[in-house]
Amino acid sequence: MSxxxxxxxxxxxxxxxxxEAVRGVDLTLQPGQTLGLAGESGCGKSTLAMSVLRLLPKNAEVTGEILLDGEDTGTMSWGRLRAVRWASASVVFQGAMHALNPVRTIGWQIAEPLRLHASVPEDKIGARVAELLSQVELPAEKAQAYPHELSGGQKQRVMIAMALACQPRLVIADEPTTALDVIVQAQVLRLMTRLVAEHGIGLVMISHDLSVLGSMCQRLAVMYDGQIVELGTAPTVVHxxxxxxxxxLAAAFPTVGDPASRYAPATTNPAGxxxxxxxxxxxxxxxTENLTVDFRKRGGGWTRAVNSVSIEVGHGEIVALVGQSGSGKTxxxxxxxxxxxxxxxxVLFDGQPLPRSSRGLREYRKQAQLVLQDPASALNPRHTVYESIAEGLRIHRMPGDERELVAAALQAAELRPAERFMSVLPHHLSGGQRQRVVIAGALALQPRLLVADEPVASLDASVRGEILALLLRLRADLGLAALVITHDLGLAWNIADRVAVMYQGDIVEVGDVADVLLAPQHDYTKSLLAAVPVVATPA
Known part of the structure; x- marks a missing residue:
């Protein structure tokens, strides 16, 4: 055997x-095999991945054996380890925007590992860069582009091209599709599956999304508290x-059409x-009535982001606005x-057009509050939870005792007891707790409508269900309506009453969730549903 x-x-x-972040892990990966490593934040999966090429911080002590093609990386000299990195094994890092250098062209960044690790002659580097871009289905002229000129999916393809530059036998992909919309995610997964088959590389793919891993990996390992708690073929582990x-993990991402998950996100909250x-x-x-939004393009002309859109959100209703990146949702x-x-x-709110004056808009924004996608970016890292929530109260001069209003908002967002969280800074909170603080900041103003932009896209699987269940409880307890912007059709099936599908600035389909998702009429809606990861059933 090889x-x-x-x-x-x-x-x-x-x-x-x-x-102890990783505790006694045993795993084997053959050439041409795909292994999915599933688990939530803090379970040790990224630590395990980074240990393979000794990319951990100096305060990490590693014991056991890590064999790359039979050679233990723990006993390698720094010179040998430098030769192994990129050439024998490479990493596709999680945040493509943060992993790419914003002031260097794409071509320069793909060429960098070739110059450092592959000894490719300078006159051949341009052709190799073009070949790599072709492999990841990007045109050669993208070599002249900068990262900010590419979409999220294109940046992820560039990261894959860099990982393949020196023709490694092992690629470790850490959350390569997180925050990508469903169609781009499907394209990236198809691309990686094809490259594994064509080049015979071993692929370790890390994610908290069991359905994504199960749709493309032959075997799945589930990690919890530093240990592998389940290992087997993908269909068996998922089903x-x-x-x-x-x-x-399997329950956190519902199947569209499953009656058991309708209005029932996975939650362990005692409130149920x-x-x-x-x-x-x-x-x-x-x-909205025939709403159109145009933006001026650089170099002249206009581009239409929203094209004559008319949608409604009823009192106490949850409407999901779905579509891929660039469709005009945000x-x-x-x-x-x-x-x-x-x-x-x-735009009409409660039958009245939106005010134009700054004072009128301030009053309106007490009624309609925004919940942002990334809670880490939405919160000031220097402000305590109390200050983050009190800021909105002060701006809008809300009557009443400030501390009582902050406490009530924290209670409503299920951060209890409220006093325990008031003096805490954001970096001491989990991702789900930070998102609850953002929601509490919105609730403090006692709004009637929440506009939630991808509210669970950056959260772990179990936390996702808790936040969605919270939105349902807020609707039941406070009568809150919500417009939820998402590329996740499972989310729409989980909590929404109606769904509106947006494509290139147009609403192409709108109706009850069951009608639209189970019997789609528009080709684009059908393509969204076709892109949802599907895991084969056990043989």
Whole structure:
């Protein structure tokens, strides 16, 4: 039998202070195989991945064996390790925007590992860069572009091209599709599957999304608290999970069409799920009428981001606005909130046009609040939780005792007891807790409508369900309506009453969630549903 491209034997990683992040892991990967490593933030999966090429910080103590093509990286000299990196094994890092140098062209960055690790002659580098771009299905002229000129999916393809530059036998992909929309995600997954087959490389793919891993990996390893708690073929692990943590991961991403997950996101909250609320038909709370938004292009001319859109959100109704990146969803949301002026058409709230004056808009924004996608970016790292929530109260001069209002908002967002969180800084909170703080900041102003832009895209699988369940409870307890912007069709199936599908600035389909997602009429809606990862059933 051929030598495994990667073999881990009793791998243990301990950080300063005694925290054991990886505890006795044994794994084997053959050439041409794909292994999915699933788990939530803090389980040790990224630590395990970074230990393979000794990319961990100096305070990490690594024991056990890490064999790359039979050679232990732990005993390699720095010179040998430098030769192995990129040439024998490479990493596709999680945040393509942060991993790429913003002041260097794409071509320069792909060429860098070739110059440092592959000894490619300078006169051949341009041709090799063009070949790599072709392999990841990007045109050769993208070599002259800068990262900010590429979409999220294109940046991820560049990261894959860099990882393949020196023809390694092992590629480790750390959350390569996180925050990508469903169609781009499907394209990246197809690309990686093809490259593994064509080049015979071993691929370790890390994600918290079990359905993504199960759709493209032959085997799955589930990690929890530093250990591998389940290992097997992808269909068996996804459809017949044995460990409680695997079961929770499998339940976190519902299947569109599964009646059991309708209005029932996976949650372990003692409050459980609220009774199903059916909004009463009547005059809508929010309505757009033929809303159009144009932007001026560099070099002259105009581009249309939103094209004559008319949608409604009823009192206490949850509407999901779905579509891929660049479809106009966020521009529509900004216009609904009065943050972007429309070119034509209008926004009506409770039957009244949006005010134009700054004072009128301030009053309106107490009624309609925004919940941003990335809670880490939405919160000031120097402000305590109390200050983050009190800021909005002060801006809008909300009457009442400030401390009581902050406490009530934290209680409503299920951060209890409120006093325990008030003095805490954001970096001491988990991702789910930070998102609850953002929601609490919105609730403090006692709004009637939440506009939530990808509210769970950056969260772990289990935390995702908790936040969605919170939105359902807020609707049941406070009568809150919500316009939820997402590329996740499972989210729409989980919590929305109606869904509007947006494509290139147009609403191409709108209706009850079951009608649109189970019997789509428009080709674009059908393509969105076709791009959802599907895991084969066990043989």
């Amino acid at each position: 030598t495994p491209v990667l073999e881990l034997r009793d791998l243990r990683v301990t950080y300063a202070g005694g925290h 017949e999970p044995q460990h409680e943590h695997t079961k929770a 799920l609220p009774p199903k609320v059916i909004p009463e038909p009547g005059k809508p709370l929010l309505r 521009t529509l949301a900004r216009t609904v909130l009065g943050l972007q002026q429309p070119t034509s058409g209008q």
